Amino acid sequence: MEKNKALLIIDIQNDYFEGGSNRLCGSEEAAIEASRLVKYFRIRNLPVVHVQHISTRAGAKFFLPDTIGAEIYHSVSPKDDEPVVIKYTPNSFFKTDLKSILDSMNIKDLTVCGMMTHLCIDTTVRAAKDLGYNCTVVYDACATKDLKFQEESLEAKDVQLAFLAALYPYFAQICSVDDIVCGTQEN
Template identity: 55%
Template sequence: MKILFKHSVALCLTLFSFLFINAQQKRNMENTALLIIDIQNDYFPGGKMELAGAEPAANNAKKALEYFRKNNIPVIHIKHIAVNEGAEFFLPDTSGAEIHSSVSPKNDEKIIIKHFPNSFRETDLSEYLQKKGIKNLVITGMMTDVCVDSTVRAAFDLGFKNTVIGNATATRDRVLNGQVIKATDVQRSFLAGMSALGNLYAEIVSDIGSF
């Protein structure tokens, strides 16, 4: 009888812990939206601006997307269309500018077209988030050091609390004064910069399981 009682208590505690964790996760995701920035075909093999690690980053963004869909949490897709003179990728009416199949939007998911690195600039993103009561952003996308970074910093200035899924972002090698800076170094440096001063601009997490 004592053994049965102990097993019953242990089962109850396990169930309580599970329910508590689930409730805590739901509370953590209140007033939250997923932002998927510029995961578009030109960044992938065969595209006009291939990134290092685009495919694994997109796969991780897909996992985040599936989590948000499963839990009925808002998803926003950002799509860059280049209209500036001399642009070489994300050109209007090209397959390279289309959102990659790994994170294809559903009909009820918001798509925002932008023409600048900052997803808030001359778009309705801020207005849309305010109408939805969104205060927290979970951010994935490309490129880490351009559109992701500029969007994160703009979001901070507008009062949003940001979380970036680091392995769901990607960039490419850069050149400074004739010296090549590897994509992995660019990636780490910009993620570190976003999380500087106690996660001032954003908390960086490794994957969706970190929530």
């Protein structure tokens, strides 16, 4: 039901873009697609909830408090009436008021986009499922990065595919922005 649906934008912040401290592969393209989702939800007067990661752990190199890098990227900037949830860990629900915000709006279905697919998107979607939310992850409005484990390197496109495949279908439905804005996907 559309009235119980919200867009959850996770960590689309300046440090993930060119000139930032932790540039991701495809961040610019993902931000363009995320801005299309924002417009779609705003036109329909559906809630848009922003999540902003602030890194307070020792040795952190990005999303440092009170820096331009930690600010939400301009193309998905929150409006005054849109909640911004500050988080300090990958899970957007952990020690935040996200659940109470969603519950106050009677949200049951989350459309999720943002960064990084392999960490904050994955962790938040799994937590959302545990809390009873139905999730749809919009893959082309998400970005990640190349990873290395032991002596193996994985390209961002492979990381993206692996994490999306692991979320589908138990934790989330997976679709594109076009699936939503052109009406071929229902949460």
